Amino acid sequence: MKKNEAPRKLHSGHFAFMRALVQGLDEKSSWNRYLHLEGEYTDLRTVRRTIAWIRDQFAAAARRENKPGTARLILMDAERFAAAPALPTLAEFAAANGLEDFSEEEQLEAYQDAYPQKEKGGGQGGGQGGGKYGGSRGAGRPSRRARLVEHQLEALRWLQGLVAQDPKPGDSVAAWLNPSMATRLERAGLTTLAALVGRINGVGARWWAMVPGVGEGKAARIVEWLQANEALLGLRVGVHVAQPRMQLASATLEAVVxxxxxxxxxxxxxxxxxxxxxxxxxxxxxxxxxxxxxxxxxxxxxxxxxxxxxxxxxxxxxxxxxxxxxxxxxxxxxxxxxxxxxxxxxxxxxxxxxxxxxxxxxxxxxxxxxxxxxxxxxxxxxxxxxxxxxxxxxxxxxxxxxxxxxxxxxxxxxxxVAIPVHHPPRPLGSSRALTFAQWDHIDALLERHGETEADRRLRRGMRWLYATGLRLAEITSVRCEDLTQVDYRAADGSTASHWLLAVIGKGNRSREVPVPAEFVEELGDELARHGFERQVSAVSNRGIHVMSRFDDERKRPAAWSASGLYQAIKAFLAQAAEGLDGADALQLKKASTHWLRHSHGSHALQGREGQAPVPLQIVQNNLGHVSVGTTSLYLTTERDERLKAMRGFWKSR
Structure with a gap:
C-alpha cells in the first residue's frame, strides 16, 4: 500500500466468497456471485491476486487479535488433504462378503474387523438402511480435510464479526473497489463513494465516458455494487441511469432532482x-x-x-x-x-x-x-x-x-451600480479562431473518423458549422424543409444550381445561408440509409432536423441537442490536439463549437492562398450580424499593414 493511501476494507462479500471456496464450491460461479466488482473471472491474474489479498487480510486480522494459530489455519489449503475414501454401507459390505444370512451383530463384527479405524459400538437398528453403518458412506470420524474445513468456516465466522465493515458515503473508493479501478476514478476526481454516486446520477448512463480506463463493462459492475449497498450507504443510484439519456422520457429526467x-x-x-x-x-x-x-x-x-x-x-x-x-x-x-x-x-x-x-x-x-x-x-x-x-x-x-x-x-x-468599462473589442479571429493548417488537420481527422452513425453525425455537425458560420443553437434547430435548391448564373454565364438554408437567428431575424451541394447530398444519403426519402426537400422529410440522431428505432429521428453536439465536438477537438505539439495543441484543447463560427468568418474574409476573399457583406449575412462593423472585427489585414509600415519607420531611425 502506498503512503497515505486508504487501506482496502473487507465486506461480507469477501467472507461469503471465501466460505464458498473452503467448502469446495465452484470458483467461477462463486466469484461471479460475490466478487464480480473486482473484475471478470477470465482475468485469472486478478482472481488469484484478489484471493491472495483476502487471505492475507484475514491472517493479519487474526494476528492482531493474538491468534497466530487462526492466522495459520486461514492460510492452509484444504485441497492439500485427500478426502477419506468412501466406505460401503453395512448392507453393501454384507452382500459383497456373502454375509446376508448372518445376524446384524455378526455383520458389524466383520465390518469392524475389515475397517478397524471405525469406532466400535452403536449398531442399534442398523438393518439395511439405519444404524451407524446403515445408510451413509464414510459415516464415522470426519476426515482430516473435513475437520480442517469445519475449523476454517468457524474461523471465518469469527473474523467476519470482528473485521467486516459496511461502506459509508465518505469512504474512499480505494477502500472498496479494485485498486486499478479506484485509481482511474480518483484521477477523474471521484475520490469518495458519495462523489461517485453524485457523478453517476448527475451524468446518467454514460457517466463513465469521461473516466479514462473505465468502460461500459466496468461501469456496470460499479453501479451493480452501489445498488446492492444502497441501504448501507444511504445513497441511491437513480433509475435514469439504467437507460441512455435519449431514450428517457422528459418526466424521468425532471424527477431526478x-x-x-x-x-x-x-x-x-x-x-x-x-x-x-x-x-x-x-x-x-x-x-x-x-x-x-x-x-x-x-x-x-x-x-x-x-x-x-x-x-x-x-x-x-x-x-x-x-x-x-x-x-x-x-x-x-x-x-x-x-x-x-x-x-x-x-x-x-x-x-x-x-x-x-x-x-x-x-x-x-x-x-x-x-x-x-x-x-x-x-x-x-x-x-x-x-x-x-x-x-x-x-x-x-x-x-x-x-x-x-x-x-x-x-x-x-x-x-x-457602476458597470465595468467596455474596452474596444479585439479582432474576433485573433484568439478564438483556428488557423488554416489547424482546420485542415481537423478536417483530415474527420475524413478518417469512422462510418458509424455517430461518426457521420459528428462529421456533418463540424463541417456544417465551419462552412456556414451558424451558431450552435441555429445549426441544431434547422430542418430539411429549411433547405431550398435554387438556380443562379455562374461567372462564366452558365446556369448552376445550389442550396440555401433558411435560418432564424438572434432577435428572431431570418436570413438565407449558402450550403455546399455535397453536404446536402451526404444528408440525403443518411436519410436514405435509414429508410427516408433521399431527396432532402421531399414532403415526407419535413420536420427532420439536419442534425438528427438516426441511432434508435424511432420512426422519426430525434434532434441532436445543442449540448450533445457541443460535448461531442469538444471531445473530438481534445483528441485532435493529441496529434499536435505546442501552441497548436493548446489551441485545439481550448477550442469549441463557437471557434468554428469564428474560423468561418476569419477564413472567409482572409481567403486562402490562390482564392479571393469573400466580400464582407456576404460574411456578415452568413454570421447573422446586424452591423457590418461587427463582422469587420475578423479583418486583420489593415492592422497587419499598419504594423509592417511602422516597423519600417522604426528601423529607419
Whole structure:
C-alpha cells in the first residue's frame, strides 16, 4: 500500500466468497456471485491476486487479535488433504462378503474387523438402511480435510464479526473497489463513494465516458455494487441511469432532482414564504401593477414571456435562455446568500451582487455542460470576466427596469451600480479562431473518423458549422424543409444550381445561408440509409432536423441537442490536439463549437492562398450580424499593414 493511501476494507462479500471456496464450491460461479466488482473471472491474474489479498487480510486480522494459530489455519489449503475414501454401507459390505444370512451383530463384527479405524459400538437398528453403518458412506470420524474445513468456516465466522465493515458515503473508493479501478476514478476526481454516486446520477448512463480506463463493462459492475449497498450507504443510484439519456422520457429526467429552496434551476427553485416577494420592501401598490404576478418568481416569468418571439414556439429562444440565466442567478443569490426577497434588494445589495459574480463560492460553480435536470448543475462556471460581468449586470438592470415600468417595483437598484468599462473589442479571429493548417488537420481527422452513425453525425455537425458560420443553437434547430435548391448564373454565364438554408437567428431575424451541394447530398444519403426519402426537400422529410440522431428505432429521428453536439465536438477537438505539439495543441484543447463560427468568418474574409476573399457583406449575412462593423472585427489585414509600415519607420531611425 502506498503512503497515505486508504487501506482496502473487507465486506461480507469477501467472507461469503471465501466460505464458498473452503467448502469446495465452484470458483467461477462463486466469484461471479460475490466478487464480480473486482473484475471478470477470465482475468485469472486478478482472481488469484484478489484471493491472495483476502487471505492475507484475514491472517493479519487474526494476528492482531493474538491468534497466530487462526492466522495459520486461514492460510492452509484444504485441497492439500485427500478426502477419506468412501466406505460401503453395512448392507453393501454384507452382500459383497456373502454375509446376508448372518445376524446384524455378526455383520458389524466383520465390518469392524475389515475397517478397524471405525469406532466400535452403536449398531442399534442398523438393518439395511439405519444404524451407524446403515445408510451413509464414510459415516464415522470426519476426515482430516473435513475437520480442517469445519475449523476454517468457524474461523471465518469469527473474523467476519470482528473485521467486516459496511461502506459509508465518505469512504474512499480505494477502500472498496479494485485498486486499478479506484485509481482511474480518483484521477477523474471521484475520490469518495458519495462523489461517485453524485457523478453517476448527475451524468446518467454514460457517466463513465469521461473516466479514462473505465468502460461500459466496468461501469456496470460499479453501479451493480452501489445498488446492492444502497441501504448501507444511504445513497441511491437513480433509475435514469439504467437507460441512455435519449431514450428517457422528459418526466424521468425532471424527477431526478426535486424542487427545493436550494441551488436549483429557476423552474425548480421554491421561494420560502417569507422571501417570496409578496411583501417585498420595494413592491409598488398592487392596484397600479400591470402584472398578475403575485411573487418574484412569477414576475421573472412574466419578464421572460415578454421576450417570446413572434413565432410563438413553445421552446425558449436563445435570448430567453440567456435572460433566464441572469435572473436565475440573482434570484438564487438574493434568497440563499442575501436572505432577502428579490423585490427587497437595495442599492447596497446590487453592489454586493456585482462583487459576488466576480468571485462566487465554489459550491455555486460547475462546468456548463451539466444540464438543468442534473444534480451537478450550478448557476455559474466560475468568476465572470469584466466583459461577461458587464453583460450580466446590463441584463439584470433590464429586468428591474421592466418590473418598474409594469408597476411591480418602485425603483431599480441596479440603475446606480457602476458597470465595468467596455474596452474596444479585439479582432474576433485573433484568439478564438483556428488557423488554416489547424482546420485542415481537423478536417483530415474527420475524413478518417469512422462510418458509424455517430461518426457521420459528428462529421456533418463540424463541417456544417465551419462552412456556414451558424451558431450552435441555429445549426441544431434547422430542418430539411429549411433547405431550398435554387438556380443562379455562374461567372462564366452558365446556369448552376445550389442550396440555401433558411435560418432564424438572434432577435428572431431570418436570413438565407449558402450550403455546399455535397453536404446536402451526404444528408440525403443518411436519410436514405435509414429508410427516408433521399431527396432532402421531399414532403415526407419535413420536420427532420439536419442534425438528427438516426441511432434508435424511432420512426422519426430525434434532434441532436445543442449540448450533445457541443460535448461531442469538444471531445473530438481534445483528441485532435493529441496529434499536435505546442501552441497548436493548446489551441485545439481550448477550442469549441463557437471557434468554428469564428474560423468561418476569419477564413472567409482572409481567403486562402490562390482564392479571393469573400466580400464582407456576404460574411456578415452568413454570421447573422446586424452591423457590418461587427463582422469587420475578423479583418486583420489593415492592422497587419499598419504594423509592417511602422516597423519600417522604426528601423529607419
Amino acid at each position: 426535486p424542487a427545493a429552496t436550494a441551488i436549483r434551476p429557476y423552474e425548480k427553485f421554491v421561494l420560502p414564504g417569507g422571501l417570496d416577494g409578496r411583501a417585498g420592501r420595494f413592491r409598488a401598490p398592487p392596484e397600479k401593477c400591470l402584472l398578475t404576478a403575485g411573487n418574484d418568481h412569477e414576475a421573472i416569468g412574466a419578464w421572460l414571456a415578454s421576450k417570446q418571439p413572434a413565432s410563438g414556439k413553445a421552446a425558449l429562444s436563445a435570448t430567453q435562455r440567456a435572460y433566464r440565466k441572469e435572473a436565475e442567478r440573482l434570484l438564487l443569490w438574493a434568497v440563499l446568500e442575501r436572505k432577502k426577497a428579490l423585490s427587497s434588494l437595495a442599492l447596497e445589495d446590487a453592489a454586493a451582487y456585482r462583487d459576488f459574480l466576480a468571485d462566487p463560492p465554489v459550491a455555486w460553480c460547475a462546468p456548463r455542460h451539466h444540464q438543468r435536470w442534473s444534480p451537478l448543475w450550478r448557476p455559474l462556471e466560475g468568476p465572470l470576466n469584466p466583459m461577461t460581468l458587464r453583460q450580466s449586470l446590463i441584463v439584470v438592470r433590464t429586468l428591474f427596469a421592466f418590473l418598474v415600468r409594469q408597476g411591480y417595483l418602485v425603483g431599480n437598484p441596479f440603475a446606480a
